[in-house]
Amino acid sequence: MPNISRDEVAHLARLARLAVTEDELDTFAGQLDVILQSVARVGEVAAEDIPPTSHAVPLTNVFREDLVRPGLTQQQALAGAPAAEDGRFRVPRILGEEA
Amino acid sequence: MTAATVLDYDEVIERFDPVLGLEVHVELNTHTKMFCGCPTTFGAEPNTQVCPTCLGLPGSLPVVNRVAVESAMRIGLALNCEIAPWCRFARKNYFYPDMPKNFQTSQYDEPIAFNGSLDVTLEDGTVVTVAIERAHMEEDTGKSLHVGGATGRIHGADHSLLDYNRAGVPLIEIVTKPIEGMGERAPEVARAYVSTLRDLLRALDVSDVRMDQGSLRCDANVSLMSKGATEFGTRTETKNVNSLRSVERAVRYEMTRQAAILVEGGSILQETRHFQEATGTTSAGRRKETSEDYRYFPEPDLVPIAPPAEWVEQLRATLPEMPSERRKRIQADWQLTDLELRDLVNAGAVDLVAATVDAGASPAEARAWWVSYLSQEANSRGLELAALPITPPQVARVSALVAEGKLTNKLAREVIDGVLAGEGEPDEVVEKRGLAVVSDDSALYAAIDEALAAQPDVADKIRGGKVAAAGAIVGAVMKTTKGQADAKRVRELILERCT
Numbered sequence: 001m002p003n004i005s006r007d008e009v010a011h012l013a014r015l016a017r018l019a020v021t022e023d024e025l026d027t028f029a030g031q032l033d034v035i036l037q038s039v040a041r042v043g044e045v046a047a048e049d050i051p052p053t054s055h056a057v058p059l060t061n062v063f064r065e066d067l068v069r070p071g072l073t074q075q076q077a078l079a080g081a082p083a084a085e086d087g088r089f090r091v092p093r094i095l096g097e098e099a
Numbered sequence: 100m101t102a103a104t105v106l107d108y109d110e111v112i113e114r115f116d117p118v119l120g121l122e123v124h125v126e127l128n129t130h131t132k133m134f135c136g137c138p139t140t141f142g143a144e145p146n147t148q149v150c151p152t153c154l155g156l157p158g159s160l161p162v163v164n165r166v167a168v169e170s171a172m173r174i175g176l177a178l179n180c181e182i183a184p185w186c187r188f189a190r191k192n193y194f195y196p197d198m199p200k201n202f203q204t205s206q207y208d209e210p211i212a213f214n215g216s217l218d219v220t221l222e223d224g225t226v227v228t229v230a231i232e233r234a235h236m237e238e239d240t241g242k243s244l245h246v247g248g249a250t251g252r253i254h255g256a257d258h259s260l261l262d263y264n265r266a267g268v269p270l271i272e273i274v275t276k277p278i279e280g281m282g283e284r285a286p287e288v289a290r291a292y293v294s295t296l297r298d299l300l301r302a303l304d305v306s307d308v309r310m311d312q313g314s315l316r317c318d319a320n321v322s323l324m325s326k327g328a329t330e331f332g333t334r335t336e337t338k339n340v341n342s343l344r345s346v347e348r349a350v351r352y353e354m355t356r357q358a359a360i361l362v363e364g365g366s367i368l369q370e371t372r373h374f375q376e377a378t379g380t381t382s383a384g385r386r387k388e389t390s391e392d393y394r395y396f397p398e399p400d401l402v403p404i405a406p407p408a409e410w411v412e413q414l415r416a417t418l419p420e421m422p423s424e425r426r427k428r429i430q431a432d433w434q435l436t437d438l439e440l441r442d443l444v445n446a447g448a449v450d451l452v453a454a455t456v457d458a459g460a461s462p463a464e465a466r467a468w469w470v471s472y473l474s475q476e477a478n479s480r481g482l483e484l485a486a487l488p489i490t491p492p493q494v495a496r497v498s499a500l501v502a503e504g505k506l507t508n509k510l511a512r513e514v515i516d517g518v519l520a521g522e523g524e525p526d527e528v529v530e531k532r533g534l535a536v537v538s539d540d541s542a543l544y545a546a547i548d549e550a551l552a553a554q555p556d557v558a559d560k561i562r563g564g565k566v567a568a569a570g571a572i573v574g575a576v577m578k579t580t581k582g583q584a585d586a587k588r589v590r591e592l593i594l595e596r597c598t
Contacts, residue, residue, distance in 0.1 A: 059402040072154075074144065074147050086260060
């Protein structure tokens with residue numbers, strides 16, 4: 001039976017950069033637990049010979065030819081950006097991490 | 100690094116066995132991105148090669164580039180990999196502005212190619228077989244520019260600027276299995292592996308493999324284990340390694356750095372590190388997130404890829420002659436000794452010499468120019484041979500001018516120097532520098548007559564049958580013509596004049 005801890009919720013929140021209060025940790029842990037338990041019930045009936053479903057439509061090999069299609073201009077691309085500078089998206093400084 | 104102990108390299112090798120894992124990212128040379136039709140040209144104005152899909156805008160859907168998949172499979176086949184009969188893309192979730200979607204579309208537990216190998220020949224001819232774990236498809240990230248920091252780096256930066264032209268460019272990640280048992284040669288093996296892989300990718304024509312432009316990048320995983328140990332030590336992953344030489348230096352530096360920490364009883368942090376070109380050292384980057392933290396899951400917007408066997412075989416049939424086979428053929432065709440072949444390979448001159456021969460030069464002449472003269476020039480400029488500003492057809496042209504008797508070897512070197520100095524095509528350099536051999540016999544006769552008149556005693560000796568005395572006249576004529584005469588021809592004319 002899944003049983004998600006407050007610590008795990010806090011860890012997930014950190015990975016998603018969500019600020020979660022102490023009270024919310026309890027609330028979400030409970031809610032996520034319900035979801036995980038529901039999924040676990042599906043797992044109980046899944047037989048070995050049934051692969052997990054990742055795609056609802058039984059399609060494979062859908063490709064695009066390698067042909068250039070017009071995209072956005074720089075102005076269009078930056079139109080929705082909260083901040084831009086020198087033709088680039090401007091983002092707040094990134095702390096404690098490096099790509 | 101705070102460890103006070105500094106071990107020299109021999110001590111490191113005495114006490115530890117290095118284990119390497121190399122991850123090479125190669126940007127494909129497709130016209131368009133992995134999942135959208137945006138162009139992939141290097142160096143365009145920022146954010147001019149973007150669309151809703153690669154910007155991760157709501158409502159956009161990715162579609163896979165067929166040529167990118169074919170390139171991935173050809174790379175897999177060339178690396179003796181198995182091709183997955185069925186595989187999917189996965190989302191690698193992470194929070195960083197270099198991917199506007201907040202995930203990178205990659206492959207996780209189902210790479211398109213796996214279980215291969217690559218034979219790597221070291222400088223002394225030793226062959227090491229490197230086992231390949233996998234080659235998988237993914238997309239490149241955007242480029243960040245950190246503003247306000249002292250060095251353009253993230254620390255101390257005030258804010259960052261993002262250009263997403265590169266975001267979504269098809270990327271193949273090629274991962275080795277752990278490379279063990281190389282001892283002191285580990286850094287050399289790392290370099291030779293990347294070099295061999297680069298040659299292979301170039302032969303496949305799937306990428307322009309420019310390490311300086313980032314279309315070929317190597318991350319070097321290095322760990323040490325004490326002699327006799329059976330479990331691997333903690334590894335670090337060094338990024339920002341932008342040349343073959345840096346691969347070797349980075350591995351060597353990490354081995355020494357880790358050894359110094361371990362002998363003092365310290366432990367190695369699992370982290371990414373950044374190679375600093377200027378100092379040849381590495382500095383700490385981010386602590387590595389664990390694979391679980393990326394919360395991979397199958398990409399729902401892309402259907403699985405299930406290449407039919409016929410498609411795989413069609414692609415296998417397109418594989419070019421592999422660089423290693425080509426070398427064997429060249430060795431036989433040009434009748435080279437093992438040592439001559441190795442010199443040719445180590446100078447990075449195989450393709451250049453072959454192209455020069457294709458342009459009409461003899462193999463011996465072409466080799467002499469590239470392996471001897473131009474290699475020295477490249478070394479003194481700190482460039483790779485291929486980066487010298489001279490092309491195989493230009494070298495072939497100079498070689499042809501020598502063969503036609505229009506240049507002496509000495510003049511030919513001056514012409515090559517002129518081309519390197521940007522003075523134009525060989526014929527233009529000959530013209531501008533006035534380097535052509537004086538082949539006009541009347542001009543030579545004039546110079547000869549002048550010399551004979553100036554040295555009547557020598558002239559008499561020659562007339563008297565002392566042919567060896569002609570040397571003095573040849574010397575005088577060469578002086579008058581500023582070395583631009585063919586000495587052999589001058590000699591013939593002198594003897595003709597004196598009989």
